[in-house]
Amino acid sequence: MAHSVEKVAVLGAGSWGTAFAKMVADTAKESASGVSTVLWGRNEQRIADCVATGRNEAYFPGVALPESLKFTADLKEALTGADIVVLAVPAQSLRTQLEVAKQWIEPHAVMVSLAKGLEQGSGLRMSEVIAEVLQDGAASASAVEQRICVLSGPNLAKEIVAEQPTASVVAASTEEVARRVAEICACSYFRPYTGTDIIGVEIGGLVKNVIALCVGICEGKNYGDNSKASVMTRGLAETTRLALALGAEPATLSGLAGMGDLIATCSSPLSRNHTAGRLLAEGVQPADLPKVMSQTAESVKTAPVVAELARKHGVEMPITEAVVAVLSHRVKVEDLAPKLLGRSLKNENASRA
Numbered sequence: 001m002a003h004s005v006e007k008v009a010v011l012g013a014g015s016w017g018t019a020f021a022k023m024v025a026d027t028a029k030e031s032a033s034g035v036s037t038v039l040w041g042r043n044e045q046r047i048a049d050c051v052a053t054g055r056n057e058a059y060f061p062g063v064a065l066p067e068s069l070k071f072t073a074d075l076k077e078a079l080t081g082a083d084i085v086v087l088a089v090p091a092q093s094l095r096t097q098l099e100v101a102k103q104w105i106e107p108h109a110v111m112v113s114l115a116k117g118l119e120q121g122s123g124l125r126m127s128e129v130i131a132e133v134l135q136d137g138a139a140s141a142s143a144v145e146q147r148i149c150v151l152s153g154p155n156l157a158k159e160i161v162a163e164q165p166t167a168s169v170v171a172a173s174t175e176e177v178a179r180r181v182a183e184i185c186a187c188s189y190f191r192p193y194t195g196t197d198i199i200g201v202e203i204g205g206l207v208k209n210v211i212a213l214c215v216g217i218c219e220g221k222n223y224g225d226n227s228k229a230s231v232m233t234r235g236l237a238e239t240t241r242l243a244l245a246l247g248a249e250p251a252t253l254s255g256l257a258g259m260g261d262l263i264a265t266c267s268s269p270l271s272r273n274h275t276a277g278r279l280l281a282e283g284v285q286p287a288d289l290p291k292v293m294s295q296t297a298e299s300v301k302t303a304p305v306v307a308e309l310a311r312k313h314g315v316e317m318p319i320t321e322a323v324v325a326v327l328s329h330r331v332k333v334e335d336l337a338p339k340l341l342g343r344s345l346k347n348e349n350a351s352r353a
C-alpha cells in the first residue's frame with residue numbers, strides 16, 4: 001500500500017493551512033526529501049498575490065513563505081498526483097469542499113484533517129465526514145478509513161509561522177499511515193507524535209475550543225487565574241467524559257491533543273475561540289461575532305453540536321451547556337458563573353470520567 005510521498009496538497013489558504021504548508025515545505029527542504037508542496041485557496045486574487053509576493057499578507061503580513069511552496073487556485077492542479085491531501089478548511093465547509101474535490105483526489109492519497117469541529121446537522125467528526133464523502137461503490141469502507149488521518153495539538157498558527165518549537169499528534173487507524181504523515185511535517189520547529197486514537201485526538205481538539213470560549217468570557221469579565229484554571233480543569237474532565245463515551249483512550253486526553261491544546265488555547269490571546277468569549281463578555285452579540293472577527297472561531301457553531309452529542313450519549317457537560325446557553329441568549333454572560341457554581345455538590349474524581 002505504501003506509496004512514497006512526492007507531492008503534498010494543502011487545501012485552504014487561511015491561517016492554519018498557510019502555516020501547515022510552510023511547515024511541509026520547510027520539512028522537505030531540511031530533509032532534502034524532494035517532496036513538493038502546493039497550497040490551494042479558493043480566492044483567485046489572494047492566490048495571485050501569494051504567487052506575486054511569496055507571502056500570504058491577509059493572514060501573515062510580512063512573513064516570507066518558502067520559495068519551494070507553490071500556490072494555486074486550481075483544485076485539479078493541486079490534487080493531481082498528490083499523495084497526501086491536507087484539509088485546512090473550517091469544519092462546516094469541509095463536506096462541500098470535499099464533494100467538489102473528490103473527483104481529482106488520487107485513490108491512494110492519504111487525507112489529513114486539520115479542522116477542529118463537529119459538523120452541524122450530522123454531528124459527525126471530520127474523519128467521519130471524510131469517510132462518508134470518499135466512500136463510493138469503488139472503495140470499501142475500511143480501505144477509505146485506512147487513508148484518513150487527523151492532526152491536532154497546541155498549534156497556534158501564528159507561533160508556528162514564527163518557527164517557535166511546537167509538538168502535536170497525528171492519529172490514523174494504523175501507526176504506519178500516521179508515521180507517513182508525521183514525516184512530512186517533522187522539522188526543526190515541529191515535532192509530531194503518532195498514534196491510533198483518532199476519536200480522542202479529534203474530541204480533545206474540538207471541545208477545547210468550547211472551553212476556551214468560556215475562559216475568554218472569564219477574561220472579558222476580569223475574573224482571575226483561579227476562575228480560568230477551574231474552567232480549564234473541569235473542562236478537561238467533561239472533554240474526557242465525552243471522549244471515553246465515544247471510545248477514546250484516556251491517555252490521549254492528558255496528552256498534547258487534550259490537555260496540551262487546552263492550555264495553549266485557553267491561555268493565549270492569539271486564540272480566536274478565546275477571543276470570541278472575551279468579545280461576548282464585552283457585549284458583542286453572538287450573531288455579530290463573524291463580522292467582528294475576520295477568522296474562524298469553530299466553537300460558536302460546534303458547541304451546540306457537542307452538547308447534542310453528549311446528551312445522546314448520556315454524558316454531562318455543564319460548561320459546554322452553559323456556553324450553548326450564552327450563545328443562544330438563554331443565559332447572560334454575567335449569569336454564567338452562578339449557573340456553573342450553583343450546581344449540586346459532587347465528588348471531584350467520581351465525576352471526572
Ligand SMILES: NC(=O)C1=CN([C@@H]2O[C@H](COP(=O)(O)OP(=O)(O)OC[C@H]3O[C@@H](n4cnc5c(N)ncnc54)[C@H](O)[C@@H]3O)[C@@H](O)[C@H]2O)C=CC1
Binds near residue numbers: 158
Ligand atoms: N489557526 C490556527 O491556529 C489553527 C486552526 N485550526 C483549525 O483549522 C481549521 C481552519 O482554521 P483557520 O485556518 O484558522 O481558519 P481561517 O479562518 O484562518 O481560514 C479558513 C480558510 O478557509 C477558507 N474557506 C472557508 N470555506 C471554504 C470553502 N468552502 N472552500 C474553500 N475554502 C474555504 C477561507 O476562505 C479561509 O481562507 C479550523 O477548524 C481551526 O479550528 C487548528 C489548529 C490551529
Ligand SMILES: O=C(CO)COP(=O)(O)O
Binds near residue numbers: 154155270273
Ligand atoms: O486550535 C488552535 C490551537 O491549537 C487554534 O485555536 P483558535 O482556533 O481558537 O485560534
